[in-house]
Amino acid sequence: MIKEALQYIVNLGTAEVQTVGNQDYSTQPLHLIKEATPDQLEVRSLSGLAEYLISNFDDDGFEKRMVHVVSPTEVVAFSPFNGNYNRNEYIQAKAMVPSFHFDRWYDAEEFNIKLQSAFVKNEDRDIMLKVVGNIKEENVRQIGDDGVSQAVQAKVGVATVATVQVPNPVVLAPYRTFVEVEQPESDFIFRMQNGPRCTLFEADGGAWKLAAMKNIKEYLEQALKTEIENGKVVIIA
Known part of the structure; x- marks a missing residue:
C-alpha cells in the first residue's frame, strides 16, 4: 500500500522514491486522508442515551454499537473501528451531580x-x-x-x-x-x-465507584434488553 502511494506520487511528477538501506523513502511527505467521523452528541441522563440507541437515528452501516461505562459519571457509545482504526463516537452521557467537596471544611x-x-x-x-x-x-x-x-x-x-x-x-x-x-x-x-x-x-478506597458502574451497567442492560438480545449493542464497564 505504501509503495503504491509512493509510486502514484512519482507518476504525478511531484516526488521521487529513493532506496536507502533496502528501505523506500519519498522526497515528499504523505498525509493520510481519514474517513469522516460524526460529532458526538451529549446528554445528561442514561435514559437519553438508551433512547438514542433504540431509535437507530444515525444509520451509518455499522450493525453493532458498544456502550462503555467509563466512570460513575460518564458513559459513551461508539461503533467498531473504520478503515483508519477510528471509531464513530455517537453519544456521551454525563451525570449532573450536586457540588460537594470532600476534605474541605x-x-x-x-x-x-x-x-x-x-x-x-x-x-x-x-x-x-x-x-x-x-x-x-x-x-x-x-x-x-x-x-x-x-x-x-x-x-x-x-x-x-x-x-x-x-x-x-x-x-x-x-x-x-x-x-x-x-x-x-x-x-x-x-x-x-x-x-x-x-x-x-x-x-x-474508591470501592463506591465500582458499585456505581455496576449499577449503571445493570440499568442499561435492562433499558437496552432487546438491542442486546438482537446482537446490536454490547455493554462493558
Missing part, C-alpha cells in the same frame, strides 16, 4: 444544607443532622484515648444542653452518579473543628 450551617441537598436520606445522615443542627457552642473536644472520638455541646431536648459524641465513622450515600440508579453507600470519616466547622473524608 464547611461551617455548620453550610454543612447542614449540603447534608440535606447532596446526600440520600439514611440513618447516619439523620444522626449527623441532629448533631450539627443543634450545636450550642464553638468548641469541639477530643474525648477518650483512641485519637478519634470527638464531642460537642448540643441541644438534646426542649431546654437541655449536653455533651454529645460526634458520630464517626458514618455510612452515607452522596449523589455521585446518575440519578436513575441507586447511589452507593460508603464509609466516611466525619470530623469537626472549633468554629464549629465540619468535613467528611472518604474511607472506602
